[in-house]
Every structure is written in structure tokens, then in C-alpha cells.
Amino acid sequence: MKKIEITFGPQGEVTLKTEGFAGKQCQEASRFLEQALGSVAEETLTGEYYQVQTKDRVEQKRE
Amino acid sequence: MSHITKIDIEVTDLTALKAACRRLGFTVVDGQKTYRWYGRPVGEAPLPEGLSIENLGRCDHAISIPGAEYEIGVRAEKGGYRLLWDSYERGGLEQRVGKGAGLLKQAYGIEKAKLEARRKGYSVYESRKTDGAITLRIQLGGGR
Numbered sequence: 001m002k003k004i005e006i007t008f009g010p011q012g013e014v015t016l017k018t019e020g021f022a023g024k025q026c027q028e029a030s031r032f033l034e035q036a037l038g039s040v041a042e043e044t045l046t047g048e049y050y051q052v053q054t055k056d057r058v059e060q061k062r063e
Numbered sequence: 064m065s066h067i068t069k070i071d072i073e074v075t076d077l078t079a080l081k082a083a084c085r086r087l088g089f090t091v092v093d094g095q096k097t098y099r100w101y102g103r104p105v106g107e108a109p110l111p112e113g114l115s116i117e118n119l120g121r122c123d124h125a126i127s128i129p130g131a132e133y134e135i136g137v138r139a140e141k142g143g144y145r146l147l148w149d150s151y152e153r154g155g156l157e158q159r160v161g162k163g164a165g166l167l168k169q170a171y172g173i174e175k176a177k178l179e180a181r182r183k184g185y186s187v188y189e190s191r192k193t194d195g196a197i198t199l200r201i202q203l204g205g206g207r
Contacts, residue, residue, distance in 0.1 A: 002203040006176055010161060010195035012168030014070040026065040029203060036179045037172055038073035045066050 004030050014038075072168045075143035077124070079178055083170035084126055087159075091137070095125035098136035100149035111147065122147060126167075131155035135164070173197055 002020040009015075014037060018026035034040050074080055081091045097120055104116060111118075122136030123144075133154030136147040146164055150157045160167045173189070176199055180187045186202040 004201040004203070005198060006201070007196050007198045008169045008172045009165070010169055011165035012072055012163060012172075014072060014172050016068040016070060018065050021065050030068065032183070033176055033179055034068055034070055036175055038071045040068050041071045042069040043066060
């Protein structure tokens with residue numbers, strides 16, 4: 001299931017997280033929200049992002 | 064999670080700002096060209112970046128807040144809107160919009176994200192946390 005979760009704090013702080021995407025798809029899927037809300041102050045790629053990237057590379061080698 | 068982003072809110076959508084104000088019980092007065100404030104700068108507080116003293120108190124729309132003597136000015140600028148307001152305690156604004164207008168920014172962000180997600184046909188679920196934070200869960204590929 002592909003999901004985007006955004007938490008809005010009472011002091012105006014905003015954190016966006018993505019879940020269930022393969023590699024760069026998560027950034028593409030959430031870009032419209034990031035652009036609509038303001039400017040990106042910080043971005044962190046997590047383990048899931050890199051795991052899928054690694055899997056993609058393995059599959060490409062097999063072809 | 065595949066990536067985490069921290070975002071600085073910028074107000075660019077008057078429709079979403081009006082929805083945010085409705086959510087908080089505030090009213091946007093379209094076309095009101097002045098907003099109530101103390102009327103002159105006090106102490107050593109710096110002027111908002113890029114503005115002169117003459118700009119203070121002038122706006123393109125205003126936000127009226129029940130129980131607050133002062134108002135928030137909405138100033139149209141290139142690419143969006145700037146919120147101008149006086150945090151002096153007697154004006155009653157900071158108690159209602161939070162420090163740095165945090166509660167108004169929070170409400171704006173929620174309404175703007177809902178608008179954009181629904182425009183794409185995504186389902187949006189809202190939940191409130193005990194610390195005052197509000198979370199939107201946006202499910203891609205589902206109905207409204």
C-alpha cells in the first residue's frame with residue numbers, strides 16, 4: 001500500500017513521510033505536496049529507499 | 064518509510080487560508096486594506112524583512128479573530144502571501160494563533176494538503192495526536 005503521512009505540529013512544523021514506494025518513486029509521488037506546502041528544509045532517505053535501489057540494481061545485472 | 068522530509072510552510076493559496084481560518088473560527092475579510100495593530104514599532108524588534116514602517120498596518124486582506132483586538136494582515140507578494148501581525152500581548156493574537164502563528168500555519172498546511180491530495184483523487188484521513196499535532200494519511204490510488 002502506497003501512503004504519504006504528513007504531521008503538522010502546533011508550532012507550524014511539518015514532517016512528511018512516505019511508505020510502500022520503490023526507490024525514487026517516493027520522491028516523485030510526494031513532490032506535489034512538498035511544492036504545494038512550501039519549501040523543503042531537510043530530506044532524509046531511509047533504509048527502505050536504499051534496499052529497493054539495491055534490489056533494482058541486482059535485477060538489472062541479471063538481465 | 065522510504066524518505067522523510069521536513070517542510071517550511073509558505074502561504075500561497077488564499078482558498079486554503081480561508082479554509083484554515085474557518086477551521087479555527089477566524090474570518091478572512093476580502094479586500095480589507097488595513098489591519099489593526101499597536102500602530103507604531105516599539106523597542107528594538109526588527110521590521111519584517113523587505114518592509115518599511117509605512118508598510119505596517121497595510122494589507123490586501125485581513126483576518127479577524129474573535130476575542131482579539133488586533134487583526135492579521137494578509138499581504139500579497141510575489142509567489143504568495145505574507146502574514147503580518149503584532150504579537151503584543153494586549154492585542155490578543157498570540158494566544159489564539161500560537162507563537163509564530165504556529166496554529167494558523169498548522170491549519171493552513173492541513174487544508175492545503177487536503178485540497179491538493181483530493182484534487183488528485185487520493186483518500187485523506189485526519190487524526191489528532193495528544194500533543195496537539197495533526198496527522199494526515201494520504202492513500203494513493205484509492206477513492207475519496
